[in-house]
Amino acid sequence: DGGITQSPKYLFRKEGQNVTLSCEQNLNHDAMYWYRQDPGQGLRLIYYSQIVNDFQKGDIAEGYSVSREKKESFPLTVTSAQKNPTAFYLCASSPGPASPEAFFGQGTRLTVV
Amino acid sequence: GIQVEQSPPDLILQEGANSTLRCNFSDSVNNLQWFHQNPWGQLINLFYIPSGTKQNGRLSATTVATERYSLLYISSSQTTDSGVYFCAVTYSGSARQLTFGSGTQLTVLP
Numbered sequence: 716d717g718g719i720t721q722s723p724k725y726l727f728r729k730e731g732q733n734v735t736l737s738c739e740q741n742l743n744h745d746a747m748y749w750y751r752q753d754p755g756q757g758l759r760l761i762y763y764s765q766i767v768n769d770f771q772k773g774d775i776a777e778g779y780s781v782s783r784e785k786k787e788s789f790p791l792t793v794t795s796a797q798k799n800p801t802a803f804y805l806c807a808s809s810p811g812p813a814s815p816e817a818f819f820g821q822g823t824r825l826t827v828v
Numbered sequence: 829g830i831q832v833e834q835s836p837p838d839l840i841l842q843e844g845a846n847s848t849l850r851c852n853f854s855d856s857v858n859n860l861q862w863f864h865q866n867p868w869g870q871l872i873n874l875f876y877i878p879s880g881t882k883q884n885g886r887l888s889a890t891t892v893a894t895e896r897y898s899l900l901y902i903s904s905s906q907t908t909d910s911g912v913y914f915c916a917v918t919y920s921g922s923a924r925q926l927t928f929g930s931g932t933q934l935t936v937l938p
Contacts, residue, residue, distance in 0.1 A: 746924055748925055748926075750928075752869075756930060756931075757914060757928035757929055757930045757931055758914070758916075758926075758928045759928075760925050760926075760927075763924075763925045765924065773925065803869055805869075805871065807926075809924055812924070815858070815859045815918060815924050816859070816861065816873070816876040817861065817916075817924075817926055818873060819863075819870065819871040819873075820870075821868070821869070821870045822869045822870060824869070
């Protein structure tokens with residue numbers, strides 16, 4: 716079944732701990748993205764990657780890190796430097812410049828306790 | 829960067845009614861998508877529509893790129909249409925990442 720898989724769906728973290736959110740796609744898409752959504756708001760871009768081994772900061776990259784070692788995987792690490800990490804995190808991918816339509820995973824809800 | 833404004837912010841309808849959601853954007857776009865966010869948070873693709881008109885069942889969308897707006901029409905609404913509808917765009921200065929509006933919260937009452 717093709718698609719974008721995010722795991723886990725729910726994640727609890729203690730303050731001061733780093734945590735990594737997984738995003739895997741089997742759609743053979745070139746580009747991948749991470750967005751953050753706070754209650755009642757739209758999505759804001761954290762990081763994006765258009766090709767393996769390359770990624771760029773989005774609008775709210777502080778306190779986050781990513782890697783893109785494989786085309787199908789784009790994990791996001793929420794570090795202890797992120798001051799307000801509790802949020803809903805969504806991963807997306809798109810095929811390439813000729814076909815920019817983006818598709819989203821089901822999201823990970825992170826709560827800091 | 830580009831500004832994306834959606835209206836209305838909230839909309840309450842009786843089942844069976846029709847509605848129109850609007851998305852205005854402040855610059856030329858090369859991609860525009862409409863999404864429905866379901867109660868579990870997942871974003872469902874409705875339309876990829878940088879220009880023109882498309883229809884899919886009870887839903888249709890029109891983008892007038894030269895006037896910088898897009899409309900999403902929902903006819904004969906059902907309770908399952910409830911949720912948040914987002915418009916998102918890419919533009920020449922953004923590579924391929926989407927910039928989202930703040931959404932329209934739609935509630936369809938039985």
